[in-house]
Amino acid sequence: MRKKIKVGIIGSVGVPAKYGGFETLVHYLVKHLAGQFDLRVYCSGEAYKKEERLQEWEGARLHYIGLKANGPQSVAYDILSMLHALRTCEVLLVLGVSGCVLLPVLRLVFPQKFIINIDGLEWRREKWGKFARMFLKFSERQAVHFAHRIITDNRALQEYVAEAYHSSSELIAYGGDHVGKVEIDASLLPYYPFLGRNYAVKVARAEPENKLEMILEVFSQYNQMDLVIVSNWDSTRHGRALRARFGHFEHIHLVDYIQDLRILDMLRSNATLYLHGHSAGGTNPSLVEAMNLGRPILAYDVVFNRETTANEALFFQNTQQLLQHLQQLSPRKLQQLGKKMKSLALKHYTWEVVAQQYARTIRQVCAGPVFSTQPELGGLPRPAEDLPDSPI
Secondary structure, eight states, X not given: OOOOOEEEEESSSOSSOOSSHHHHHHHHHHHHHTTTSXXXXXXXXXXXXXXXXXXXXXXXXXXXXXXXXXXXXXXXXXXXXXXXXXXTOSEEEEESSXXXXXXXXXXXXXXXXXXXXXXXXXXXXXXXXHHHHHHHHXXXXXXXXXXXXXXXXXXXXXXXXXXXXXXXXXXXOOOOTTOOOOOOOGGGTTTOTTTTSOEEEEEOOSOGGGTHHHHXXXXXXXXXXXXXXXXXXXXXXXXXXXXXXXXXXTTEEEEEOOOOHHHHHHHHHTOSEEEEOOOSSSSOHHHHHHHHTTOOEEEEOOHHHHHHTTTOSEEESSHHHHHHHHHHOXXXXXXXXXXXXXXXXXXXXXXXXXXXXXXHHHHHHHHOOOOOSSOOOOXXXXXXXXXXXXXX
């Protein structure tokens, strides 16, 4: 029996998932790949109380680092996780570039293989100051130049890596089929009175690049449909300002972060329309999830969102375009758009497809050689039937 490859997964808050996109990715990679690989997942000791900390989950070993996985501490968190993983793991799958500033040194000293998912151009996000952006850009450069394999989650991001660094990357997106239709629970109507009415929904962090202000400005003038935005309103200055400015409108519902996936799916799956305002990053998990729920998508017009939806969604660049789309919506158009989104999601954005792509990449890196530096661009992530069988 062949010995399982030991893989350390670094850069997420941890599992079971209780936070965001990378966490959901790790959650389902473990569920799909723990039988094929010896997985060790690094988790934030700040995010899991002592009584919540498991030594093993779904066949993966869990290690806790006593730092936050996000924000300024993410650099030390990732570096300490990598140093620990280098003791026992053959492959390090690193999510994000924060700790990659040390990658050139690690490559000189250690023989292990590094696979880096560079996320979505973190250095471009408006929330970062000048120094933070310079640091993240430098870390991204180190990741691309010194990793054995780079993963990008969107074709536009893959093209960026090819043009900026003359380097290839493996295109692997996210799955969204863990979400599902949830019928309206009448007992929750007092808390969510918009259920059963026409409403648009959006799930996003309260950051400027997610265009919450633009969307709220339009709905402050347009009251033919309720607006529901689920966000961490009180966690950021931007969120608190928006709540103070728009929270008094009766048809606008600014809902705090929902940890219960069943309730979140209820709000999303019964919505008339899903609004996606993300302007930074690659393939966004919340967009893929909305597509899997068969929701019509009205998205901010950036290349990442066009690639994710194969140009089949509706797009807006400003308040005027958004208002115009809302005024022109019809039940037939919404139904057709929802069907298109669902079809795309089932073909490209399922965890079976994503896990198979990661498994193939891990085996290829272990077998060597690494990618050529000559960029080869792909389209949407390929469905499972289009992928070659991975050797076991």
